[in-house]
Amino acid sequence: MKSIPAIILLSSFLLLAIADSFATITKVNPGPNSIHNAIKAAKDGDTLLLLKGFYREHDIVIQKRLIILGSDFPVIDAESKYQAFIIMRDSVTLQGLQIQNIGKASITDMAGIRIVNATHVIIRNNRLINNTYGIYFQHAGQCDILNNTIHSNAKGEINGGNGIHAWKSDHLTIKGNSISGHRDGIYFEFVTDSRITGNISYSNARYGLHFMFSHNDTYTQNTFKDNGAGVAVMYSKGVIMHENEFLLNWGDASYGLLLKEITDSKIEHNRFIKNTIGIHMEGTTRVDVQHNLFQNNGWALRVQASCSGSNFLENNFTGNSFDVSTNGTMMLNTFNNNYWDKYDGYDLDKNNIGDVPYYPVSVYSVITEKIPSAMVLYHSFLTDIIDQVEKVMPTMIPDKLKDNYPLMKKLNL
Amino acid sequence: MKIIIKYVLLDLLRNKTILVYTFILAVLSVSLLSMDDNTSKGLLSLLNITLLFVPIISILFSTIYFFNSVEFIELLLAQPIRRKTMLLAEYAGIAFALSIAYLLGVGVPIFVMSYSTAAVTLIISGLFLTLIFTGLALLIFVLFKDKTKGIGAAIITSLFFAILFDGLLLSFIYSFSDYPIDKPLLGLISLNPIDLARILVLLQLDVAVMMGYSGALFKKFMGSATGSIYSVVCMLLWVAVPLMISMKVFKKKDL
Numbered sequence: 001m002k003s004i005p006a007i008i009l010l011s012s013f014l015l016l017a018i019a020d021s022f023a024t025i026t027k028v029n030p031g032p033n034s035i036h037n038a039i040k041a042a043k044d045g046d047t048l049l050l051l052k053g054f055y056r057e058h059d060i061v062i063q064k065r066l067i068i069l070g071s072d073f074p075v076i077d078a079e080s081k082y083q084a085f086i087i088m089r090d091s092v093t094l095q096g097l098q099i100q101n102i103g104k105a106s107i108t109d110m111a112g113i114r115i116v117n118a119t120h121v122i123i124r125n126n127r128l129i130n131n132t133y134g135i136y137f138q139h140a141g142q143c144d145i146l147n148n149t150i151h152s153n154a155k156g157e158i159n160g161g162n163g164i165h166a167w168k169s170d171h172l173t174i175k176g177n178s179i180s181g182h183r184d185g186i187y188f189e190f191v192t193d194s195r196i197t198g199n200i201s202y203s204n205a206r207y208g209l210h211f212m213f214s215h216n217d218t219y220t221q222n223t224f225k226d227n228g229a230g231v232a233v234m235y236s237k238g239v240i241m242h243e244n245e246f247l248l249n250w251g252d253a254s255y256g257l258l259l260k261e262i263t264d265s266k267i268e269h270n271r272f273i274k275n276t277i278g279i280h281m282e283g284t285t286r287v288d289v290q291h292n293l294f295q296n297n298g299w300a301l302r303v304q305a306s307c308s309g310s311n312f313l314e315n316n317f318t319g320n321s322f323d324v325s326t327n328g329t330m331m332l333n334t335f336n337n338n339y340w341d342k343y344d345g346y347d348l349d350k351n352n353i354g355d356v357p358y359y360p361v362s363v364y365s366v367i368t369e370k371i372p373s374a375m376v377l378y379h380s381f382l383t384d385i386i387d388q389v390e391k392v393m394p395t396m397i398p399d400k401l402k403d404n405y406p407l408m409k410k411l412n413l
Numbered sequence: 414m415k416i417i418i419k420y421v422l423l424d425l426l427r428n429k430t431i432l433v434y435t436f437i438l439a440v441l442s443v444s445l446l447s448m449d450d451n452t453s454k455g456l457l458s459l460l461n462i463t464l465l466f467v468p469i470i471s472i473l474f475s476t477i478y479f480f481n482s483v484e485f486i487e488l489l490l491a492q493p494i495r496r497k498t499m500l501l502a503e504y505a506g507i508a509f510a511l512s513i514a515y516l517l518g519v520g521v522p523i524f525v526m527s528y529s530t531a532a533v534t535l536i537i538s539g540l541f542l543t544l545i546f547t548g549l550a551l552l553i554f555v556l557f558k559d560k561t562k563g564i565g566a567a568i569i570t571s572l573f574f575a576i577l578f579d580g581l582l583l584s585f586i587y588s589f590s591d592y593p594i595d596k597p598l599l600g601l602i603s604l605n606p607i608d609l610a611r612i613l614v615l616l617q618l619d620v621a622v623m624m625g626y627s628g629a630l631f632k633k634f635m636g637s638a639t640g641s642i643y644s645v646v647c648m649l650l651w652v653a654v655p656l657m658i659s660m661k662v663f664k665k666k667d668l
Contacts, residue, residue: 252622252629276622298623319454321623367583371590374583375624376598376631379457380611381465382579 023047030055030074042066050074050097058082063089070096073127078102078112085113093122102131109161111136115143123148133161134182137191140169147176154183154205162187163204166194174199181205185227188214197221207232208249211239219244230255230275239265249275256297259284266290269413272297278320281307290314293413299325299365303401308332316411317341317360324360324401327369331400335360339407347408358406361397363390414502417489421506425478431514434470438462438518446526453618456531459519460614463539464607467515468546469571475507475550476567480560487668500551500663504656508547515539531617538610541648545606546571548655555659555666578605595627599634603647613644 023045028038030053038048044065052072059082062068066089073096078084081103085094099112111133115121119141126148128134134150137143145164154160160183166172172194178201179185185201185208188194196219201208208224211217211233220242224231230249233239239262246256256275257267263285271293272278278297281287286309293316294300300320301312305328312333317323318341337353345354364383367374377383390397425431441462446455482503489499519539523532549570557563582601586594602608615621616632624631634640 250619250622252625254622298620321620371586372625373590373595373598373627374586376586376602376608376612376627377579377583378620378624379461379615380579380608381461382576382583385576 025049027051029053033057035060035076039064039066058084059086060084061086061088062092065089065091067093068095068097069093070098070126072096073098075100078110080104083108083110083112083114087113087115087118087121090118091120092118093124094126095122095124096126098127098129099131100127100129102133104132104159104161109133109136109165111161111165114138115140119143122146127151128163131161133165134163134179135165137164137166137169137172140166140172142171143169144173145175145177146173148178150177150179150182152181154181156205160205162210163201166191170194173197179204184208184210185224186210188212188217190214192216195219199223200225202226204228209233211236215239218242223247224249224256226250227254229253230258232258232260233262233265234258234260236261237263237265241265241267241270243269244271246270246272246275246278248273251276255280258282259287262287267292271295271413272300277302281310283307285309287311288313291411291413292316293318294323295319298322301360302326303331303333304328305330310334311336313337314407314411315339316413318410322362322365325365325369326361326398326401329398329400331398333401335401335403337405337407338403339410340403341410343406343408345406352408354406354408357402357404359391359394359397359399359402361401362387363396366396366398414498414505417494417499417502418506418509421503422510424482425507425510428478430474431510434474434511435514435518438466438515439522442519442522443526446522453531453620455527456523456529456535456614456618457620459523460535460611463519463535463542464611465575467539467542468575468607471511471543471546472550472553472567472571473564474511475547476553476563477560478507479503479550479554480563490668496663497660500555500660501656504547504551508544511543511547512540515543529617531614534617535614538613538648541652542606542610545648545651545655548652548659552655552659552662555663574605574607579608582608595630598627599631603644606648606651609644609647 025047026038027049028034029051035055035057042064047067050070052074055074055076057076058078075098076084078101080101083102084099102112103110112128112131113123114136117139121143123135124146128150130152135145150163162184163179163182164174164186166188168190170192175197177199180203183205185204187210189212191214194217198221200223202225204227206228208227209231213235215236216238218240223245225247227249249256254276256272256278259281261283265287267289269291274296276298278294278300280302282304284307288311290313296319299322300317301324303326305326310333312335314337316339323340340358340360343354343358345356347354363386442459445458520536550567553563553566557566602612612631616635621628621632635644
């Protein structure tokens, strides 16, 4: 019976602990400074439930471990002058809010939700409308951004901000968001080990997705559509791009995918449809381009002579005006087992592999690469003739750029 | 004049070539437009056909027709008719017939299957090309006395505008690529009705962005009111100048 006091002591401790962890749920009604006051009164682990209504509040700094839920999308309006939420503590959750009309300033990048030096933040099912920057990470880690709608109407590249902007962060998960009308849909700078999955980024003024110095990131099953300049991935290594769709990035200076100084990356099972340039590669090393579909693009691939060690394997090229263009005679990349709809060789042994190599660079594309103004002869009868002549007697096209095993039948991708 | 046009038209109807031409154009247009669900692509193929076939057929057929009706012309000129009226009537008859053939063969399928601004531009350019190359045929007819020489000249003329001119243009672009040649290019293009027609139609299609800087410059110019007037005036000049020269030559020609 000596242990009874010990048991009582222990259970009272436990009870205290449970009582402490019983976080309270506070309902917040619209009113002057109601969110500010609610946050001031709350403790770590509390939940604030914002009821439906219109909250004219701004610069809401969260330095406690809070869960902020919105019921029926309460509107937080920053009156086109200020920022809305600034999260500076770990494990904060924002869910079901509508955050709108963030201000514009030259000194600070004003954002709907700014996450500063925090980890494990979850931003889920919010609507961010008409903001300069939507969600802004700075020094964040292990955060999840799920199923948000981020829409703005940026006029031009200079004044607009980015939908999701991440700087010096790691292990972010960006999933199922819909982003439109910003400068860049998603912007990554010094962001590592992150996943971008199932987002749709469309009608942005500049890039649908913009990577700078961001290593070991994966993006899969995203759709990038109708953006001013497509998608740009620059100065990064270990980038994995899977099953994305690059559609309708059509314009004078648009790319489906622009790769610059990329090393050891994989581009697989993507679809490039109706872009001015499907993939533009510059200074890339060891990039595997496999099982992709290039359809109805102006140029399917533009591989500069500065690229090396890349493999183009088992892709489908159909209906492109130019399959491949390059700016030199040097070619340190390999093309094998692709299907080219312009291939007119034969297959005597019926093994589904053409018996003569295919040269995907047409002489007209060599000429226009050297002298862009020669493009005024596009679709003229002369260019067809010189292409045919060059096919019989190749003199100008880079003879090292060829597919030795062109497929006779389209691959099922 | 009306009576002569009527007889030329009747004669052309009896001659089955125009009917065959219409039929071939119609078959090509319908099959090209229905083959691809992408109408822009169908239009592009039709553009290629218009640019290649319309000039060659127009000029060759008209030249041969003019030379074949030399006796008819001489007979008419024995009547109290002015040479100018007679020649214009001959031209009007054949140009009208060929234009109707083009309208029926290409215009109707396009209007039914894929109507757009680009399509209208294509039809107008095709009609202009018909008028221009029939006019050039007339010029060839009055300049040459011998039928064989005339047909040779017609072939050379059509090949010149279809291929050779572009070759010269390409070598011009090559040799002056270090200079800002986009504006001179715009002027040079107007010297060839086929190129003019091609660029007018291409600018209406979405492939225009592939033409890069020069394309953007062209679009800016051709898209403006001045540009449209300029290109129409160029085309009209291409119709009028050969006609006027042939009239002048024919007036003094020793038949």
